[in-house]
Amino acid sequence: MGSSSKDQYVVEMKNIVKKFPGVLALDHVNFQIRPGEVHVLLGENGAGKSTLIKVLSGAYLADEGEIYIEGQKVDIKSPHTAIEQGLRFIYQELSLVKDLDIARNMFLGMEPMRSARLGLVDWTKLYAQAGELLQRFHIDLDLHKTVGRLSVTQQKIVEIARALTTQAKLIVLDEPTDVLEDQSRHDLFEVIRRLKLEHGISFVYISHRYREVHEVGDRVTILRDGQNEGTYDVKELDFDAMIEHMIGGQLKKQYPDLTTPSQDEALRVENLSRKGVLNGISLTIKKGEILGVTGLMGAGKTELGRAIAGADSLDSGDIYVHGQKVKCANPERGIKNGIAYLPEDRKVLGLIQAHSIRSNYALPSLDRLSVAGLVQHHRLDQEAQEYMMKLSVKAPSMNTYVRQLSGGNQQKVVVAKWLGAHAKVLIFDEPTRGIDINGKREIYRVMEELLEQGVGILMLTSDYTEALEMSHRIIVMRRGSICKEFKRGEPQETDILREAIGEVDGVKV
Amino acid sequence: MKHSRVWQAVLACVILASLVLSSCAAPATPTPAPATKAPVATTAPVATAAPTAANPASITIAYSGYATSNDYWNGLGKAAAAEAAAKGVKFVDLTTETQDASAQKQAIDTVITQKPSAIIIGSVDPNVFKDTIAKAKAAGIPILAADTAIDDPYISALVQTDNLATAQALGDYICKLLNGAKGTALVMAGTVGHQTGDARQKGVADKLAACGENVIKQYGDWDENKSVQISTDTMTANPDLNVIFAPFDPGAAAVASLVKQKGMTSKIMVFGIDGLPVMFKAIKAGDSVATMKQDNVRIGTETVDDAIAILNGQPVKTPDLIPGILIDKTNVGKYLP
Amino acid sequence: MTTLATRFKKVQLAPQVRDILPPLVGLVLITAVIGILAPTFRQWAAIANVFENASILFIMATGMTVALIANCLDLSVGSTYALVSVVTGQLLINQVPVPLAVLGGLVAGILCGVVNGLIVTQTGIPALIATLGTQLAFRGVANMIGAAVDMSRFPPEFDILGSGTWGPVINCIIAFGVVWFFLNKTKLGFHAFAIGGNEEVARLAGIPVNRNKIIYYAICGLMAGLAGIVYTARVDMAAVNRGQGMELWAIAGVVVGGTSLVGGVGSVVKTIIGVLIISVLQAGMIHLHVPSFWQQVATGALIIVAVWLDFLQRKTRA
Numbered sequence A: 001m002g003s004s005s006k007d008q009y010v011v012e013m014k015n016i017v018k019k020f021p022g023v024l025a026l027d028h029v030n031f032q033i034r035p036g037e038v039h040v041l042l043g044e045n046g047a048g049k050s051t052l053i054k055v056l057s058g059a060y061l062a063d064e065g066e067i068y069i070e071g072q073k074v075d076i077k078s079p080h081t082a083i084e085q086g087l088r089f090i091y092q093e094l095s096l097v098k099d100l101d102i103a104r105n106m107f108l109g110m111e112p113m114r115s116a117r118l119g120l121v122d123w124t125k126l127y128a129q130a131g132e133l134l135q136r137f138h139i140d141l142d143l144h145k146t147v148g149r150l151s152v153t154q155q156k157i158v159e160i161a162r163a164l165t166t167q168a169k170l171i172v173l174d175e176p177t178d179v180l181e182d183q184s185r186h187d188l189f190e191v192i193r194r195l196k197l198e199h200g201i202s203f204v205y206i207s208h209r210y211r212e213v214h215e216v217g218d219r220v221t222i223l224r225d226g227q228n229e230g231t232y233d234v235k236e237l238d239f240d241a242m243i244e245h246m247i248g249g250q251l252k253k254q255y256p257d258l259t260t261p262s263q264d265e266a267l268r269v270e271n272l273s274r275k276g277v278l279n280g281i282s283l284t285i286k287k288g289e290i291l292g293v294t295g296l297m298g299a300g301k302t303e304l305g306r307a308i309a310g311a312d313s314l315d316s317g318d319i320y321v322h323g324q325k326v327k328c329a330n331p332e333r334g335i336k337n338g339i340a341y342l343p344e345d346r347k348v349l350g351l352i353q354a355h356s357i358r359s360n361y362a363l364p365s366l367d368r369l370s371v372a373g374l375v376q377h378h379r380l381d382q383e384a385q386e387y388m389m390k391l392s393v394k395a396p397s398m399n400t401y402v403r404q405l406s407g408g409n410q411q412k413v414v415v416a417k418w419l420g421a422h423a424k425v426l427i428f429d430e431p432t433r434g435i436d437i438n439g440k441r442e443i444y445r446v447m448e449e450l451l452e453q454g455v456g457i458l459m460l461t462s463d464y465t466e467a468l469e470m471s472h473r474i475i476v477m478r479r480g481s482i483c484k485e486f487k488r489g490e491p492q493e494t495d496i497l498r499e500a501i502g503e504v505d506g507v508k509v
Numbered sequence B: 001m002k003h004s005r006v007w008q009a010v011l012a013c014v015i016l017a018s019l020v021l022s023s024c025a026a027p028a029t030p031t032p033a034p035a036t037k038a039p040v041a042t043t044a045p046v047a048t049a050a051p052t053a054a055n056p057a058s059i060t061i062a063y064s065g066y067a068t069s070n071d072y073w074n075g076l077g078k079a080a081a082a083e084a085a086a087k088g089v090k091f092v093d094l095t096t097e098t099q100d101a102s103a104q105k106q107a108i109d110t111v112i113t114q115k116p117s118a119i120i121i122g123s124v125d126p127n128v129f130k131d132t133i134a135k136a137k138a139a140g141i142p143i144l145a146a147d148t149a150i151d152d153p154y155i156s157a158l159v160q161t162d163n164l165a166t167a168q169a170l171g172d173y174i175c176k177l178l179n180g181a182k183g184t185a186l187v188m189a190g191t192v193g194h195q196t197g198d199a200r201q202k203g204v205a206d207k208l209a210a211c212g213e214n215v216i217k218q219y220g221d222w223d224e225n226k227s228v229q230i231s232t233d234t235m236t237a238n239p240d241l242n243v244i245f246a247p248f249d250p251g252a253a254a255v256a257s258l259v260k261q262k263g264m265t266s267k268i269m270v271f272g273i274d275g276l277p278v279m280f281k282a283i284k285a286g287d288s289v290a291t292m293k294q295d296n297v298r299i300g301t302e303t304v305d306d307a308i309a310i311l312n313g314q315p316v317k318t319p320d321l322i323p324g325i326l327i328d329k330t331n332v333g334k335y336l337p
Numbered sequence C: 001m002t003t004l005a006t007r008f009k010k011v012q013l014a015p016q017v018r019d020i021l022p023p024l025v026g027l028v029l030i031t032a033v034i035g036i037l038a039p040t041f042r043q044w045a046a047i048a049n050v051f052e053n054a055s056i057l058f059i060m061a062t063g064m065t066v067a068l069i070a071n072c073l074d075l076s077v078g079s080t081y082a083l084v085s086v087v088t089g090q091l092l093i094n095q096v097p098v099p100l101a102v103l104g105g106l107v108a109g110i111l112c113g114v115v116n117g118l119i120v121t122q123t124g125i126p127a128l129i130a131t132l133g134t135q136l137a138f139r140g141v142a143n144m145i146g147a148a149v150d151m152s153r154f155p156p157e158f159d160i161l162g163s164g165t166w167g168p169v170i171n172c173i174i175a176f177g178v179v180w181f182f183l184n185k186t187k188l189g190f191h192a193f194a195i196g197g198n199e200e201v202a203r204l205a206g207i208p209v210n211r212n213k214i215i216y217y218a219i220c221g222l223m224a225g226l227a228g229i230v231y232t233a234r235v236d237m238a239a240v241n242r243g244q245g246m247e248l249w250a251i252a253g254v255v256v257g258g259t260s261l262v263g264g265v266g267s268v269v270k271t272i273i274g275v276l277i278i279s280v281l282q283a284g285m286i287h288l289h290v291p292s293f294w295q296q297v298a299t300g301a302l303i304i305v306a307v308w309l310d311f312l313q314r315k316t317r318a
Helices: A049-057 A079-084 A102-106 A123-136 A152-163 A182-199 A210-216 A239-247 A301-309 A331-336 A346-350 A357-369 A377-390 A407-420 A437-452 A464-470 A493-501 B002-024 B071-087 B101-112 B130-139 B163-178 B195-210 B224-237 B249-261 B277-285 B296-311 C002-037 C044-069 C077-093 C098-123 C127-146 C166-185 C187-197 C199-204 C209-235 C246-257 C268-287 C292-317
Strands: A011-020 A023-033 A038-043 A064-069 A072-074 A087-090 A113-115 A170-174 A202-206 A219-224 A227-233 A265-274 A278-286 A290-294 A316-321 A324-326 A339-342 A425-429 A456-460 A473-478 A481-487 B060-064 B090-093 B118-121 B143-146 B157-161 B184-189 B214-219 B241-245 B269-274 B290-293 B320-322 B325-328
Touching: A011 A049, A023 A049, A023 A064, A038 A049, A038 A182, A038 A210, A038 A239, A049 A064, A049 A079, A049 A087, A049 A170, A049 A202, A079 A087, A087 A152, A102 A123, A102 A152, A152 A170, A152 A182, A182 A202, A182 A210, A210 A239, A219 A239, A227 A239, A265 A301, A265 A456, A278 A301, A278 A456, A278 A481, A290 A301, A290 A464, A301 A331, A301 A339, A301 A425, A301 A456, A331 A339, A339 A407, A346 A407, A357 A377, A357 A407, A357 C187, A377 A407, A407 A437, A437 A456, A456 A464, A464 A493, A473 A493, A481 A493, B060 B071, B060 B101, B060 B296, B071 B090, B071 B296, B101 B118, B101 B130, B118 B296, B143 B296, B157 B163, B157 B296, B163 B195, B163 B241, B163 B269, B163 B290, B163 B325, B184 B195, B184 B224, B195 B214, B195 B241, B214 B224, B224 B241, B224 B249, B224 C044, B224 C209, B224 C268, B241 B249, B249 B269, B249 B277, B249 C209, B269 B277, B277 B290, B277 B325, B296 B320, C002 C246, C002 C268, C044 C077, C044 C166, C044 C187, C044 C209, C044 C246, C044 C268, C077 C098, C077 C127, C077 C209, C077 C246, C098 C127, C098 C209, C166 C187, C166 C209, C166 C268, C187 C199, C187 C209, C199 C209, C246 C268, C246 C292, C268 C292
Parallel strands: A023 A227, A038 A202, A038 A219, A087 A170, A170 A202, A290 A456, A290 A473, A339 A425, A425 A456, B060 B090, B060 B118, B118 B143, B143 B157, B157 B320, B184 B214, B184 B241, B241 B269, B269 B290
Antiparallel strands: A011 A023, A011 A064, A064 A072, A219 A227, A265 A278, A265 A316, A316 A324, A473 A481, B290 B325
16 A cells, blocks of 8 residues: 555545535545545535535536646546546446346446447447456356346445446445445445455545444545545544544534333334235334334335335234324324324435425424415414424524525424424434434434424334434334344344344354 | 225226217217228229229218318318218218327328228328328329318319419408508418418418508418417507408407407408308408308319219319309308308 | 514515516516517507417416426316317307306316316326326317307307406406415415425325325316406307417416426416516517517527526526
8 A cells, every 4th residue: 555656646636626605615625546545535414525526527617726637637527527537436326227237237328339330239249248347356246137136235336347347547436335234335345345456446435434434445534614634544543533533523422311211102003014014013112212123124114114104005903192093094194193204315205305494394284284274374484483493403594495404404304394293203214324423413312302292203224323322122123023122222233133134143243 | 095996997987988089979070980980892993993984882982171170171071971972972081070180191091991982181281191192092092182282193183262262352352442541461371381371371462462551471370369369469560450361260250359359340351261150240240341251062062073083984173173252241141040 | 573573574585586586587678679679569559468468378377387386287278278168158159147157167177177187196197198188188078069169259248258458367367366375375285385396295294195186287277267268258259179289388388487397386476477478579579570480489499498597597506
């Protein structure tokens, strides 16, 4: 590492400035990537990570600054230039055609041609090249397998493979593991490590998961408020120091202490079944209690949440809210009964981004806020205002568009929305996925607040630490069934993982 | 979920039913058989190969007019059907309710495969039939054009109102009424490139220009909304407007009622062409001055006669130009019920 | 509390004004340019004409505004317009009293909308295809009822609905009032924005999305029907083959005003401006003696520019 002369960076970004109306997104940022290194880019949401990467990819034009690729000054005007220069970008969302097989995905848009004039693709050559490529990079996947049938990790690896079809100098991975399960992350890291060591390809790795920095990274650059806080050898920097650089202060305690729940029952579910998805699920949640539900992807966590809320239909089972038996045939009934479901992807499912805080707040409460079908705007204004203050939503006014808010503030609006609807049970599906450390802390604070209001919380999460720290009790699900219930403080992460996978021995963590 | 299945089924039925109904329940035409239901007449000898007199019973004439929702065409189709019945030949009406160029072409293409003795087309768009004509030619089926010319040497006969002459006659009539007064005339055509509308516009416009009017030409697209809009805007843009001509009576009648509302009836004369009841009423009420009635009955009758003559190897006159009849306040009573 | 309230009123007003500013500036510019170039345009009769001609389209466009805000595309309004025209015409020539005939026509319009809503919500067929189908079907029904029947010369108490400048304009004001109230004051109107903004969020918030969509389609049908009645009264005749392609003009009017084609954002105030822009442009070109081909080109260009501006605006906001 670092044997090459200091000037010979693969990519060097010098004094990059990018302004948006009212915001200095990048403030003279310097960023250098050495050949054959994995360079982790760390920072809170809004620190400037994606802006920096978008400048490099040609999606944004920098207002000031220069970019050098292998010592040559390059003017990256469009994504096309970046690709020509051997830069590859793999974004958080998968961008593969699910119905095509691996080989065809790898060569999508640059298929080898038998006749360019007639537009005939040379399929034999395509498969031969794809096979050779996978072999050369030691990627063990079946070329003919349809991408839609691969696991998320395998799909990520296919995206990397696609980046390798043409000469790549640098591959940028934007939060690749955010959607991945613990054990499959290691497969991805293995591929990265091999490409780095054997082929000298550099990586920029953007992540929220501080632990991964040590696992996969060689060096780390930390951005804060659009400035480079420093670039370090990963070995020099311990976890606490990293966090301190990121949030620019003393590490505050991430998880709150949970108060003791009341003895009254908020929600009881008996024998909930949905063919092929849920098998006889029974559980109870007390008022002021968080019940954490965890398990692998596809274990049925989301399905359980949706079924209780009435978003999906049930084959059998009974639901009681505050001891009263209720029927939730649709979300409308669910909400009338006081059960609200907060979907995982809050950007798409939780809020209407193009609408104001006030409008989003009103959605589930309109029945209550209307008289004879007419909306009582003054009451709505008043309530929205109250909740904004109560939950300290940071926004110029309640008419601010939700899309202008930070992740944490958006989640608060979601919470305000459901408190306004007098929800008795809130089902959080992956509440903090993709949210930075500050945002997380604020969401946990909001959860605490909800508990104080006597709300029962069902938290569906695949983050085991979160399940351990933020639940009074933890249920582990596997293939649509509850396989184990733990009390707070009882299990270790390994215990949960073992239950989730269903192996008793020999689990690698 | 089961509930919605039922709904889906019911809806599917409703949609199908309404589509079927809408495609065959136009009350004006007694047997508007869709192409697929057309009686097959494969036994008819290929006309051009059999110059001897054919047995009328073995003759099938397929007819596709502009649209049955249009009074003029409805009358033409009925007259043709009546003439066919009188001559003892089979008659298949393929006309759709509303004008639809591609549906018309498809219906004719389909009927060619069933080998009728002759085909009469009153075209929505005369420019779409190139390959249809080639197919008919290959099958030896003569094609006749009714009302609107189709520009192809294979067309055996064209029977139509002499649109240009009719419009010129109307133009002369308007000039006479103007009696030397000069002003602006709005003379509308139909859709761009529609021969009938163009000829009507040209006939009126040429005559009016010759007698000193300032002529403004516009396309009304055979659409009342648009004709009215153009007329009212032109009225304010040209204070000396004294003549409005729409190439179809519904448009002219709509314009006339707007002119009346604006209190301009005494200043602006409105004219149409077609000869439809709605215009007769307007003429009688004094809102509109005159229209030219096309002799749609004669066109329908003579086209069928020509078809039979061609099948019998007799010569026919083409184009067979049928003159229009001027209708104004003096003779409108004859045409009103 | 009062100071707080007034402060929020101010903030609330600003974006609304800002939103309608681009189309408003466009309207003023186009009107000014035409007014300068064409002296005949500078008279009350010409302006009244613009309002009269815009009115029919505007009434239809108010319903389309509701539909588009809720992301319920409706391509059948041109046929609904014709169908209601002949239904009302038939009722009138059969001596049905005027109020009942008008009511009958409006009910026919609502029914058309309900059929659209049922097909879209119950079968899951995309609105584009479903309403394209009903566009044909409704016109078929109109033909059944009214083909080759002379329906004209109606009683004067019917004609008054569409005659002169005030007949259409008063109907416009009614349509505007109804739709504005619906969108801004009622729960259902509030829901329309939510459903258009993000249907899944709306569903999860407990809004009965399907039922509401049927209502939005019904309003769209109702307004298309009202437009059909006003126009029938205006020209004093009913006919089956009118309104062809009018759905595109209605959509254009809504979109040129700045209501989003993808739903969630919009207002009927914008639609006034959009429809006026189209009408002023059309009238202006006649006053300027522009050949008719160029009129089509200009209107087409206007629509593209409007949609492009909407696209740019959404991009910068994102």
